[in-house]
Amino acid sequence: MLSRQNFILLAGFAILFIVFSFAIVRNFTKRVVSDFYHPFFSSVEAVSDKAASESLFLRGKGELADQVLKLQKENDIMSAKMSVLNNLKRENIELRELVGVGKVPFFNCLTSEIVRRDPVRWYEKLVINRGSADGVSEGSIVISKILRKDVGGAAFAVVGRIKSVSLHESVVSTILSDDCSLSVMVSGRRAHGIAGSGRKTGRTFTVGIKYLPKDVGYSSGEFVYTSGLSGLTPSSLLIGKLAGGGEGRVVSVKDNLYAEAGMEAAVNFDNLHFVLVLVPEK
Amino acid sequence: MIAASYIFIVLFVSVMLEVMAGSSGVIIPLSALAVFYFSMVYGWRFGLFLGFISGLAVDMLYGRDIPVSALSFAAVSGVTVFWLLKGETKDFYLHVVPGILTAAIAVTPVLLLHSEEIAVSGFANFAFLFLFSVTAGAFCLPFLIIFLDMLSEWLGMELYRSARENIGERM
Numbered sequence: 001m002l003s004r005q006n007f008i009l010l011a012g013f014a015i016l017f018i019v020f021s022f023a024i025v026r027n028f029t030k031r032v033v034s035d036f037y038h039p040f041f042s043s044v045e046a047v048s049d050k051a052a053s054e055s056l057f058l059r060g061k062g063e064l065a066d067q068v069l070k071l072q073k074e075n076d077i078m079s080a081k082m083s084v085l086n087n088l089k090r091e092n093i094e095l096r097e098l099v100g101v102g103k104v105p106f107f108n109c110l111t112s113e114i115v116r117r118d119p120v121r122w123y124e125k126l127v128i129n130r131g132s133a134d135g136v137s138e139g140s141i142v143i144s145k146i147l148r149k150d151v152g153g154a155a156f157a158v159v160g161r162i163k164s165v166s167l168h169e170s171v172v173s174t175i176l177s178d179d180c181s182l183s184v185m186v187s188g189r190r191a192h193g194i195a196g197s198g199r200k201t202g203r204t205f206t207v208g209i210k211y212l213p214k215d216v217g218y219s220s221g222e223f224v225y226t227s228g229l230s231g232l233t234p235s236s237l238l239i240g241k242l243a244g245g246g247e248g249r250v251v252s253v254k255d256n257l258y259a260e261a262g263m264e265a266a267v268n269f270d271n272l273h274f275v276l277v278l279v280p281e282k
Numbered sequence: 283m284i285a286a287s288y289i290f291i292v293l294f295v296s297v298m299l300e301v302m303a304g305s306s307g308v309i310i311p312l313s314a315l316a317v318f319y320f321s322m323v324y325g326w327r328f329g330l331f332l333g334f335i336s337g338l339a340v341d342m343l344y345g346r347d348i349p350v351s352a353l354s355f356a357a358v359s360g361v362t363v364f365w366l367l368k369g370e371t372k373d374f375y376l377h378v379v380p381g382i383l384t385a386a387i388a389v390t391p392v393l394l395l396h397s398e399e400i401a402v403s404g405f406a407n408f409a410f411l412f413l414f415s416v417t418a419g420a421f422c423l424p425f426l427i428i429f430l431d432m433l434s435e436w437l438g439m440e441l442y443r444s445a446r447e448n449i450g451e452r453m
Contacts, residue, residue, distance in 0.1 A: 011330055015353060018334075026347065033342035040298060118344035119304045119411055120396040125345050164345065171345035 031166040034127070038168045041115055042129065107141075107234050107278040110134055114273055115169065123200060123269045124177040126160070130277055131168040138162055139232040141278045142172050144267050146238075157238045157266035158182065158226060159275055172275070175207050175239065175265060176200075184209060184239055184263075185227040189216045192227050195239060195263060205265040206243055212259040218251050220244035224263050234278060240265040285439055289324075292316055292430065293336045301343045309415035313340060314358050314388035315423050318380060319430050321362035322371070322445045329359030337388075354391040358384050371446050377424040385419025386412075 056064070089106065096102070116127035130136050140162040148155040160174035161182070173179040181196040191213050198207035209224065222242045228235020242250055243262040251259040296312040303310040313336040321329025337355030341348075361383045370376050393412055431442050 007327060011327075015334070015356065018349075018352075029338065030342045030345065033339050034345075037298065037301075037339075037343060041302075044302070116301060116305045116343060116345075117307070118346065119307050119309050120392055121344075121346075122307060122407075127343075127345055 027164060030164060034166045034169045045115060105231050106281040108281055110277040110279055112275055112277055124174055126172040128170050128172055128275060131170050132165045133167050135279045136162055136165055136170050136277050138165055141233050142275050143237060144272060144275045146266055155238060159267050176205060183227040183229045184224050187223040187225060191216045205269055207263045207265050209261045209263050212251060212261060214253045214259040218242055218261060220250050238266050284437060288437060289320055297336055297339045300340060309389055309411055310418040311385045311388045311415055314355050314384050315419060315426050317355055317358050318361060318384045319427060319442055321359040323440050323442055326359040326362045329362055330356050333358050350391050350395050354388050357387050361387060371443050374424050377427060378420040381420040381423030382416050385416045389415040
């Protein structure tokens with residue numbers, strides 16, 4: 001039998017060994033644990049969804065029939081728009097082939113629900129109920145529906161990027177996280193930079209943009225979009241708009257090499273429940 | 283075998299409930315409290331192992347990169363040693379003290395490690411998470427002990443309230 005001192009020493013060494021070798025087995029452990037728990041978490045979600053859908057029975061038949069008609073009309077409009085877009089897409093592919101330019105990657109949208117959030121990294125990490133079995137891969141872009149006040153309608157904005165994937169679940173690093181970097185473009189100036197890492201200031205979420213060209217004039221309120229330079233990220237997805245800095249300056253020049261700016265994120269990370277994952281079309 | 287299944291189910295459920303509560307933005311350190319209970323009943327060495335496993339499960343479910351809960355939950359078995367030597371196992375209200383200690387030990391390392399990220403949402407959130415988890419620990423532990431002792435009695439297993447009677451085996 002081991003004495004207490006030997007046991008403590010042994011346990012200490014075992015813990016140190018596990019901690020230092022953990023990086024190697026981390027992804028494997030994450031996959032095993034999240035897939036093991038997945039059926040239990042999803043059954044809880046299924047029960048709450050079922051309860052929510054049951055509440056539809058409380059509504060009157062007339063009200064439901066009106067909603068069905070309205071949705072049918074919307075569906076018809078969407079189908080028509082979709083068919084136009086499909087024609088444009090086909091035309092685009094053909095023209096690119098004729099000119100000899102490489103294909104632009106097209107993306108499929110996967111709807112997913114946020115199933116877990118870490119209370120200590122509330123705005124930085126999300127766990128969603130889509131995994132490699134659904135075609136999600138590391139680096140895929142995650143977007144969410146927002147209400148654009150300037151346009152007066154719904155739009156989509158970037159939430160973050162998939163950081164790790166298990167069979168049925170994925171961890172999303174939001175644009176406020178240090179793990180998530182995105183190549184971005186300031187709309188008016190066509191200036192490229194790298195966005196990532198931010199904080200909540202009051203009610204808004206501010207994300208930093210680095211490596212912007214320093215000799216360009218920027219103004220606050222200019223929209224920032226994804227540049228699409230990476231094959232995993234479509235271009236022209238809204239991320240936010242440039243925020244005004246101190247003393248009326250929008251950017252600050254670093255080491256006389258590049259400019260840094262703050263961007264107000266378009267997504268409200270307080271009200272996220274459903275997101276869309278953009279998966280490259282095969 | 284029954285004891286192993288019982289421990290597994292209790293820890294499994296406590297981890298799940300803790301993570302579900304966490305997804306609502308609060309920390310209720312149920313698994314650390316369950317680890318404290320089992321450490322008292324089956325000894326701190328066993329608690330060390332259970333703490334590591336359940337902490338690892340919590341870390342992985344939250345998608346954390348550093349398994350800090352695995353270490354802090356394992357450290358909860360230290361509270362067991364203190365409570366076996368200095369404390370009391372039969373007084374309901376006195377269990378507020380190990381509840382606070384267990385919650386503080388389980389939560390403080392995670393909060394400190396992620397203090398920079400918590401700063402994203404402001405210091406008030408940091409204080410709220412800590413105070414809520416400590417209060418939840420103080421409130422939940424006495425009830426958890428009663429509930430698990432009832433289950434253990436029904437299953438014919440060792441009880442928490444008689445932990446100090448077998449102190450020699452547990453140290």
